[in-house]
Amino acid sequence: MAAKLLADDQPEAALAAADEAIKRDERIEWGHRLASLALERLGRDAEAVAAAERAVRLAPGSWAARLRLGSALRRTPGRWREAWTQAAKAVHFAPEEPDAHVLAGDLALARGEHDRAARSYRAALDGAPDHLVARINLSLALLRWERPRPHHDPAWVIDPRETGGARNAVETWARQVRLLFAVALPPVVAAGLLGGHRTQAAIAGLAVLALAAVPTLRQARRMRIWSYLPQILARDVWLTVKVALTPLSALAYTAAVLTLPVQTVPASARTGLLGFVVLNGAAVPVVRVLVEAWRGRPVLALAELTAALPERTARRNADIALWIVAARAWSLTVLAALVSPLIGGLATGPGRLAAALAVPAGIAVPAGLAWARRRTGLSGQLRRLMKADRSLALALALAITASAAIAVAGAAGALGGRAASSVAVWGWRAVPVALAGAAVVFVLRTVRARLSGLPGPWRESLVFCEGCGRRQPGDISPPVELSxxxxxxxxxxxxxxxxxxxxxxxxxxxxxxxxxxxxxxxxxxxxxxxxxxxxxxxxxxxxxxxxxxxxxxxxxxxxxxxxxxxxxxxxxxxxxxxxxxxxxxxxxxx
Structure with missing residues (x-):
């Protein structure tokens, strides 16, 4: 009865039925196992672990009991290693059971061990090709997905709330100090160069440096676990980037202020220092989007997600994976536009050969997208996904338009002649317009997601699959009885x-x-x-x-x-x- 109630998503009634079965015979491990699963679904994690431990004591050779205990332990802070031990035993006891491999993959994925997670999920799919959880989470491993708290290693014994507080303190300090310099430097420079008060402006600018001590001391008092800070920075790359930019911003700010009284400093140097201090905060998100677009293997991930459609989580993750593909297409198109030897509408001499080289560069992106469509098997689902996210369809269309414009401009430049040269010029003018349009579409889609609370076109919106589909977990299965x-x-x-x-x-x-x-x-x-x-x-x-x-x-x-x-x-x-x-x-x- 408890197993049926759990299958019907009635954990409270299932817990009552499991408790009744335990009262009748507490030596049966299945009752403790079902009680543990019901307690877990009710959010009573500590009790779920205790019930699972009783099941393991009663049947230490049961792979299902080990699976249940590992699943319960992974929700308890600081007990990841114990959960991994139980998952490894479940795999050792029953390598033919897919759920044991899925738990091992989930635990590896939680630590960012993507290759190990992918091997576990593939082992599960070898025995159960219809296992949606394994297939969707395999796509996350292929995308090099990271949990919402990448700074915290689940194997640490410390509570993640403490490491989260430490991370927030460091990030707040870096943001406040860099914002202070970015806000203070433009008026200081303007007062010194435009107002003619170079020395006074430099003194005022140096006084701002003292103000940076206020957020530094405030956030330092919030830090309680200094010993974990190097490990937190090692796990969270983008937090490390923000922290590293803070002293660099301070140095650039100091250099810009100290050189104000010096009239021989080149204007380009002043502009560079000012731009670095003011724009580094805005540049980090842009660089992050471009860098993370090239992490992982989105085409292979889309192939796995396509096999899991139309499951809701698979559909959401497929949309985000397509945004990653679109970002790659946009980046390649920008690269083709920058490195192409065609400048303007070259039409004579060696310029024709140079112009012809732009044709394959422009064709490469549409050809790559067509190959990805065939490779992933998305042909039957692509229209539905595009209809659900019209911003994605528009961004891809603009990236393809920019690539096509490069190819057309290159072909026209290679042909030569007045008319062809005119076509080449207009083609090259269309390239930045289309690329800028795709970037604007991405920004608008991001803003809309932030304001409405919808999933955004970024990696953080990828969803870890737990309990997807109608397949019942392996730890709910009854033990084998002897007649x-x-x-x-x-x-x-x-x-x-x-x-x-x-x-x-x-x-x-x-x-x-x-x-x-x-x-x-x-x-x-x-x-x-x-x-x-x-x-x-x-x-x-x-x-x-x-x-x-x-x-x-x-x-x-x-x-x-x-x-x-x-x-x-x-x-x-x-x-x-x-x-x-x-x-x-x-x-x-x-």
Whole structure:
């Protein structure tokens, strides 16, 4: 009942049903596992961890219990390593189960280990190609996605709220100091150069430097974890850029102020210092957009997202991935316009050859977009995505227009003649207009997203997929039960055989009899050291037995073996049961 209620998204009722099942028999780990999942969905993370730990104690060889505990631990600050240990055990116990690989991928993705995450998601998709969570999160790994708090390593034992407070203090300090210099320098320079009060303006400008101590001291008092600051900066690249720009702005500001009384300083030097101090704050977001457009592999990510459409999260992430592709197309078009040897409408001599070189440069971007469309399989979904985000369609159209204008201008310049030269001139005039138009579309789309709270055309709007689709999580699955006839066969037989993997190949050994069978079907075997060592290498084993009473009946239990040093037995948790009769076909049950 609890499992059905969880599938129907009724965690409160599911928790009540799980608690009732636990009261009837608290030795059944499934009840604790379902209670943990219900508590997690209710936001009671600490209780969810405690319930999952009870499930693991009752069935340490259950991959589903390990999966549940790992899933619960990852929500608890400072317990990422424990969660990773449980996920690794779930994969070790049941490598054929996709959800175990998905949890390992999610944990790796949380730390920014994109290659490891991609391997885990691909392993999950090998066994379950329809696993939407694995496919969507694989696209995030391919895009080199980062969590909203990239400065915090989930493996740190410190609370993320503390590192978040430290990051905010550093970012606020950098922003306030740079803003102070950017606001103060223009009037100081204007008073010195235009008003003729160079010395007085320089003195006033130097006094502003003292004001920078106010935000510095204020934010320094907010810092409580100075020892983590180098690691925070190492993980958050753009925070490091802002911090590095702050002393550089101070140096540029100081140089601009001190050189005011010096009349021999070139105007270009003054302009450069003024521009750096005033514009560095606005330049960082622009540079960030262009740099991050070239991170990851958006075409491969779009191929994965296309396979997950029309799922809502996949559709949102596909739209943002297309914006990344559009930013790349825009960047390449700008590069083609800058490096093309065609200047104006060259029409004679070697200029024709130079003009012809602009043709492939202009064709490259539309050709690349056409290839990406075929590679991703988006042909059937592209129109729907463009209709949902008309700004994206317009930005792509303008980038393609600019590329086409480069190709047309190059072809016209190569042909020569008055008419062709005129076409080339107008083509080159159209290039910056189209590129500027695409940039304006992006800015307007960004502003609209900020004002309306909608997802914006940037990486931060990518969504991590958790619980997407209708597939139920693996940790909700029931344990394998042993029927009475199977229990009788193992407890009565004196010819129980244990099969396991050995470096030299598969091996089998007689274990005499099963010492005991737990309420959840766990088999306790007395085995020699070879079997214990084999279970440590690969816990997947099979146990065979024949019923001495019903002589034609035989059974095989495939499961996970763990050594219990205190009880001196191998505890085997069943994953699959096969029964049959001599002679006759086997009847499998999982």
């Amino acid at each position: 009475e006839e199977v229990r009788r066969a193992f407890t009565s037989s004196r010819g129980v055989v244990l099969a396991y993997a050995d470096p030299s190949g598969p091996r089998a050994m007689a274990v005499g009899a099963v010492a005991s069978i737990g309420p959840t079907g766990e088999l306790c075997l007395i085995a020699d050291d070879d079997a214990w060592q084999a279970a440590e290498r690969d816990p997947r084993v099979s146990i065979f037995a024949a019923d001495p009473i019903e002589r034609r009946f035989w059974t095989e239990v495939c499961g996970t073996a763990l050594g219990d040093a205190e009880a001196e037995v191998l505890r085997v948790t069943p994953k699959r049961v096969v029964i049959g009769e001599y002679p006759g076909p086997a009847r499998g049950r999982r």
